[in-house]
Amino acid sequence: MTIEVALRHTQGRFTLDAAFEVKLGGITALFGPSGAGKTTIVNAIAGLIRPQSGRIAIDGEVVLDTATGVFIPAGLRRTGCVFQDARLFPHLSVENNLRFGWRRARVRADLAQFSEIVELLGLSPLLARKPARLSGGEKSRVALGRALLASPRLLLLDEPLSALDAARKADIFPYLERLRDLHRLPMIYVTHSTEEVSRLADQIIVLQDGRVAGHGTVFELLSDPALGALVPSHGAVFPARILEHRGDGLTVLAFDGGVLLVPHLDRLAGTTLRVRLRADDIMLACEAPRAVSANNVLPAQIVSVLARHGAHADIGLRCGNVKLVARITRSSLERLGFAGGQHVFAIVKSVTVDPQLGASQDHAP
Amino acid sequence: MLTAAESEALFLSLRVSLAAVIWVLPLALALAVLTRHAFPGRSLVEGIVHLPLALPPVVVGFLLLMTFGTREPVGAWLLAHLGIRFAFNWTGAALAAGVITFPFQYRAIRLSLQAQNPGLDEAAETLGAGPIDRFVNLTLPLALPGIVAGAITAFAASLGEFGAIITFVSSIPGETRTLPLAIYSALQQPGGEIEAARLAGLSVALALIGVMLAGFADRRMRAALGA
Numbered sequence: 001m002t003i004e005v006a007l008r009h010t011q012g013r014f015t016l017d018a019a020f021e022v023k024l025g026g027i028t029a030l031f032g033p034s035g036a037g038k039t040t041i042v043n044a045i046a047g048l049i050r051p052q053s054g055r056i057a058i059d060g061e062v063v064l065d066t067a068t069g070v071f072i073p074a075g076l077r078r079t080g081c082v083f084q085d086a087r088l089f090p091h092l093s094v095e096n097n098l099r100f101g102w103r104r105a106r107v108r109a110d111l112a113q114f115s116e117i118v119e120l121l122g123l124s125p126l127l128a129r130k131p132a133r134l135s136g137g138e139k140s141r142v143a144l145g146r147a148l149l150a151s152p153r154l155l156l157l158d159e160p161l162s163a164l165d166a167a168r169k170a171d172i173f174p175y176l177e178r179l180r181d182l183h184r185l186p187m188i189y190v191t192h193s194t195e196e197v198s199r200l201a202d203q204i205i206v207l208q209d210g211r212v213a214g215h216g217t218v219f220e221l222l223s224d225p226a227l228g229a230l231v232p233s234h235g236a237v238f239p240a241r242i243l244e245h246r247g248d249g250l251t252v253l254a255f256d257g258g259v260l261l262v263p264h265l266d267r268l269a270g271t272t273l274r275v276r277l278r279a280d281d282i283m284l285a286c287e288a289p290r291a292v293s294a295n296n297v298l299p300a301q302i303v304s305v306l307a308r309h310g311a312h313a314d315i316g317l318r319c320g321n322v323k324l325v326a327r328i329t330r331s332s333l334e335r336l337g338f339a340g341g342q343h344v345f346a347i348v349k350s351v352t353v354d355p356q357l358g359a360s361q362d363h364a365p
Numbered sequence: 366m367l368t369a370a371e372s373e374a375l376f377l378s379l380r381v382s383l384a385a386v387i388w389v390l391p392l393a394l395a396l397a398v399l400t401r402h403a404f405p406g407r408s409l410v411e412g413i414v415h416l417p418l419a420l421p422p423v424v425v426g427f428l429l430l431m432t433f434g435t436r437e438p439v440g441a442w443l444l445a446h447l448g449i450r451f452a453f454n455w456t457g458a459a460l461a462a463g464v465i466t467f468p469f470q471y472r473a474i475r476l477s478l479q480a481q482n483p484g485l486d487e488a489a490e491t492l493g494a495g496p497i498d499r500f501v502n503l504t505l506p507l508a509l510p511g512i513v514a515g516a517i518t519a520f521a522a523s524l525g526e527f528g529a530i531i532t533f534v535s536s537i538p539g540e541t542r543t544l545p546l547a548i549y550s551a552l553q554q555p556g557g558e559i560e561a562a563r564l565a566g567l568s569v570a571l572a573l574i575g576v577m578l579a580g581f582a583d584r585r586m587r588a589a590l591g592a
Contacts, residue, residue, distance in 0.1 A: 048487050074490045087488040090590050091506045100502075101492030132590070150492050 001025075001154070001186050007044055007054035016040050016051075016210040022203065024154065024186035027176075029197045029218075032207035038190040041207075042156045045188070046081050047074030058154060078106070080152030084159040086139040088131035094142050095127040101150030109151050120182070121145045121175055137168040141175060148185070155187040161196060169196075176200055177354075198222055198237045198276050199354050220323075235278035236324045240353075242271045250295070253353075257320020261295040262351050276352040279314060282326035283347040286336055296348035300324060302340055307333065317346055367567075373539050374547040375567060377455060381530075381543055382523035384459035385466060386516050393470035394512065398500075401478055418468045426532025429461055433533075457534035458541045462526045466519035473518065477511020478504070510586040517579040524571060544568050 006019040016037040022028055030038045043049045045056055047063065050071060056064040058079070063072040080101075088097050098118070102109060109117070118124055121141045131139060140160055147155060161169045180187065180200065191197060197204060197218065204221045206214035214221060222237045240255040242265060251265045253275065260275065267273070289297060303323070304316035313333045317324040324346060338344070367375065396414065400407055417425055433440040433451040443449040451457035481504065489499045527545040534541040536550055548564045551557035 046491055048490070074487070075493045075495060077491075079491065081488065081491040083484060083488065085484060087482070087484045089485060089489070089503060100489070100494070104493035104498075106493070130590075146492070 001059045002057075003045070003059070003154070003188075004055070004057040005041065005045065007041065007051045007056070009040060009044070009049075009051040009054070011040070014210060018207065018210060018212050020205055020212050020215055022205065022215075024188070026202035027180050027187045027189050027200050028203045028205065029201035030188060030190045030207060031192065031197050031201075031204050032213070033192055036207040037210040038192075038207055039158055042081075042158050042188060042190055045077075045154075046079050046156055047072060047077050048081075075104075078151070078153045080147035080150055080155045082140075082143045082147050082155065082157040082160045084162055086131075086143040086163075088134075088139060088142055088146070090131050092130075093127065094123065094129050094131070094134070097131065097142060098123070098127075098146050098149055101146055105149070105151040107151045109149055114149060117145050117148050120178060135168070136164050137171050140164065140168075140172055144175065144179070148179075148183075152185070155185055156190075157187060158190045159192070160189075162191070162193070173199060194222075198235070199274075235276055235281070236322065237274060237276050238322045239272055240275045242267055242269045242273065244269055253351075255320070255322055257300075257318075257322040258298050260298075260348070260351055262353055265353060274354040276354065277324055277348060278350070278352070279325040279327035281349040281351075282317075282324060283349065284315060284326050284328060284332075284336070284338065285345040285347055286342075288345055289347060292347060294347045294349060296351065298324075298346045298348065300344055300346045302338055302342045302344060305333070305338055305340060317344070319346065370538065370547070371564065371567065374542055374544050374564065375571075377458075377539065377541075378524055378543040378571075381455060381458045381462055382520045384456070385462035385523040386470070386520050388459065389463040389467050389470050389519065390512070390516060393467060393515065394474055397471055397474040397478055398504075400475065414471050415468050417465050422465055422526065422528030423532050425464055426461055426529035429457070429464065429529065429533040433457065433460070451534070453534050453537060453541065455534075455540050458530045458543060461529040461533045462523035465526050465529050466522045469519045469522055470512075470515040473511045473515025474508060477508045477514075480511075481507050507590075510583065510590070513582055513586060514579070517575065517582065521572065521575045521579075524568070524575070544571075 001024045002021060003024055004021045007016055009016045014035070014037070018037060018041060030041060032038055040049065044051045044054065044064065045058070051064070051066065053066045054064060055062065055067065058077070062070050063077050064070060089100065092100065102114060118127070121144060123141060123145055126134060126138055126142065131142070134142065144160070161172055164172065177200065179185070189196070189200060201218045203217050204215070205212060206221065219238050222235065238255055240253040240260065243252040243254045243259065245251050245264060249264050250261045251263070253260045253262060253273070255275065265273075298319045300317040300319040302315055303318050305313065306316070307313045307330055311329050311331070312327055313330050315326045315328060315338055317326060326346060396410070400410060431437055433443070435441060435444055435450065435452045440452060443451075451460050485503060485507070486499055489503050494502065524543075525545055526543070527549070530541060530543060531546055536542045536546040542550065544564055544567065548561050548568070551560040551564060
């Protein structure tokens with residue numbers, strides 16, 4: 001499924017002028033600071049606003065074209081929406097909230113699918129409750145279930161987790177990951193959180209000041225130092241495969257540039273996972289360190305040096321075919337004189353492993 | 366316990382007030398829905414709706430008499446073609462009480478519509494609900510507490526309406542003499558204070574029951590919305 005979006009919309013002093021064409025698969029993140037125009041874009045895709053000019057086509061079907069006067073109403077677009085504030089109907093029980101879209105769907109999910117989604121999102125104990133008696137995390141899950149049960153062809157999630165604290169967010173991530181990996185429903189996920197992007201997204205569209213500032217897969221974009229200003233506390237994200245479980249309690253992961261040792265992972269050898277290396281968690285050494293506590297020291301080559309305002313500099317690295325970013329202080333940069341092409345050693349202080357790789361890698365046709 | 370005249374005044378009051386609430390409710394609801402969005406002339410419409418709050422009830426009664434009296438054009442036409450007669454009829458009392466309490470119902474409904482999160486309507490739209498569907502299944506149930514609160518206030522205010530009723534349809538025992546009018550008539554007679562006091566006691570009891578019912582209904586509806 002592809003989506004083509006070209007929009008021009010002025011609201012007060014803000015002008016959105018964004019165009020992209022994306023092959024949707026898994027989760028596509030619309031990423032950018034608040035005020036970048038992310039919500040305006042998803043509202044236009046959903047049909048909740050009429051942009052001043054533009055064209056949107058979902059899977060080849062034109063749902064908006066101001067040049068020819070096409071505007072398909074929101075209810076007929078089959079785009080499910082999950083809003084930041086959940087927007088559950090307060091007078092209906094959870095069950096009737098879930099049934100609201102299900103009953104009205106043109107292509108209605110059967111009862112087995114209904115129970116499947118209820119199970120997947122862990123909603124059965126909540127069915128009889130009114131929304132006012134749900135926690136924030138439960139509300140998000142119900143909103144997700146309600147949107148899914150309307151059988152959309154595309155799911156739009158507008159900062160669905162931003163109202164939740166870190167612990168509640170961590171509760172919801174597995175549900176979203178399961179959806180991403182089990183259902184082949186494409187999702188557009190609006191967020192300004194790097195954590196959510198690097199954990200969930202397969203592709204990223206970076207927005208800034210109403211324009212598309214970058215576009216690519218999560219593996220390419222998150223290790224692009226040029227986007228460091230837009231993507232705060234960034235790092236590299238790449239796929240890795242479990243090679244073996246060692247007797248000393250460590251698991252060996254192979255990636256396209258070497259191996260990483262991580263604490264034991266309860267997964268079968270051969271499983272592909274998503275690995276994140278935060279820029280702040282990589283130190284650089286000019287020579288191979290001989291006595292160091294870190295398990296992971298990767299030989300790498302410097303591809304870019306980008307001094308930031310403030311005390312930091314981002315060093316782009318290539319390790320095999322994987323791009324990494326290390327954030328060091330400018331004083332270290334001056335002291336050690338790093339330059340493009342130089343061979344160095346990346347000392348990895350910590351590795352984050354996400355349970356699943358993502359739909360685009362698992363299921364892409 | 367109650368004399369025939371007293372229970373007559375009591376049940377007439379209840380009948381007049383109930384009728385006043387019922388005929389006004391759909392109109393107030395429709396008007397509240399229509400004035401939700403701005404249009405040219407909205408403030409004029411709102412001004413006219415609120416007029417009975419600002420006018421002396423006697424003036425309202427007088428204007429009704431000038432419009433619906435059997436010798437006035439509108440009143441004569443209604444009588445000749447539809448057989449509807451407001452003058453000196455209990456329906457006239459209900460009409461007068463309804464006009465006076467129209468703003469109470471309108472305001473309560475209008476406020477509850479304004480308090481609704483427009484995001485819920487958007488959510489329903491993305492779930493495939495059309496405009497009428499959304500109105501019936503979302504807007505109306507969410508406005509219900511406001512509708513009921515407005516109806517109860519209007520009912521209570523109708524029970525107490527005096528000036529508009531006595532001016533428009535006079536004080537005819539069994540036809541238009543509601544409790545407040547009966548109290549007034551009792552006081553007009555020598556030694557009628559005791560009768561007036563009994564009727565006043567009845568009014569107090571009625572008001573108390575009404576207020577308690579209103580509180581009960583409000584709590585039930587809030588609980589239903591989980592607030």
